[in-house]
Amino acid sequence: MxxxxxxxxxxxxxxxxxxxxxxxxxxxxxxxxxxxxxxxxxxxxxxRLDLAEIEERADGGLTIGALVPNSDLAADRRVIERYEVLSRALLAGASGQLRNKATTGGNLLQRTRCYYFYDTAACCNKRSPGAGCDARGGFNRIHAVLGTSDDCIATHPGDMPVAMQALDAVIVTLAPSGECRRLPIADFYRLPGSTPQIETVLEPGELITHVELPPPVAGALHLYRKVRDRASYAFALVSLAALVKVTDGRIAYAALAFGGLAPRPWRDPRVEAALIGREPSAEAFAAAADILLGEARGSGHNDFKIPLARRVLIAALRDLTL
Incomplete structure (x- = not known):
């Protein structure tokens, strides 16, 4: 060091x-x-900043300080009762010791676990722009199949951000200029394109201070499913944060966000739109999976993620609706 x-x-x-x-x-x-x-x-x-509180919002949502430990957030009664998917995602990540130290703001900004990013002897455009991407021709089993570019196929490693994507969280920041910004999480992460080293829309020196959760969707069922190589302390091969509500025999609301598939938590509005108004059925679920994975591309060792993601989505929708 x-x-x-x-x-x-x-x-x-x-x-x-x-x-x-x-x-x-x-x-x-x-x-x-x-x-x-x-x-x-x-x-x-x-x-030691005063950013470690979880507060009620007037609209029924929550404001979460950037320094709230992951373990405290997962155990908060309001989170468990109103945002179960978030609590489950947090408990699926890392270990108890790490969750005691890891913070909400830091969790949003954790870097990829690509082997080549961590190996300073390897070529990595995310670590050294212009160096190349050894993952493309290397061992890429954990890498992305959606949202990649010629310069980078690394995946986002988080669990909490996937749940927050499904919950339409808003990230509140403070810039050196004194400006406060409210950034929808859908706009927070950048795809790699030709600049994979730039992972978010944060400006240099900009600090995450809070995360805002909107009011919970009444009647929606929550699910967080994480497929990984071992039962704990492992990053997702595929994960899914899902909120689904069925009214009068038809899907009235769906929010689906995926981890392990892309350089950022992945949510495709077309998938949700294809489900709204339809009766829960194997055919409807398969059609949603076709939309999700229509542009997915493997790089060899990670080709299995495409059929795996399909099975995860269909099984989750079945469990939530049938």
Missing amino acids: RAFDFARAASPQAAVAAGGRFIAGGTNLIDLMRLEVETPDRLIDIS
Whole structure:
């Protein structure tokens, strides 16, 4: 690990004015610094800021501070009762020890677990723009089949962001200019294109302060399903956060977000639109899967993800509606 300056911020405003990388739980950043994948010159400790509360909103939603630990968020009664999919997604991630340290804001910003990104001897456009992508011709079993580019096929590693995508979360930020922004999570993550090193729409020095959840959808059933190589402490091969409501024998509401398939949590409005108004049936579920995976492309070792995602979607919809 290379030498760096360290400072502790007394307020969000002081943090964004300090000019450095933010660190709270450090469950991802410290590992990357040890490997010299990331080499910040300056770290700003934000762990003591007053951003660790979960608060009721007037509209019936919740405001979650960026420093709320994953374990506290998963165990919060309001989250369990109103946003079950979020609690389940959090409990499916990492280990209990890591969830005690990992924060809401940091979880949104965790980096890919692509082997070649972590190996500084490998070519990786995300780590070193213009270097190439060894994953394309290498062992790419965990890599993306949707939303990729010639420059990058890495997947987003998160569980919590997948659930928040299905819940239409809004990310609240503070910029060094003093501007506060409210960013729908659907617009927060960028696809790799020719700049895979730019993963979100955050500007340099911009700090996540809160996440807002809208009021829960009354009557919707929640499900988080994660398919992985082992039962715990493993990243998703395919995951699905699903909210579905059936009224009078027809699907009245559907929100479906996937992990393990793309460089960002993946939600395709066309899939949901194809389900709305239809009677739950094997034919309707198969048609939705066809839309989801119509543009999916494997890279060899990860080809299995396409039929796996199809089975996960169909099984989840069956369990929620039939």
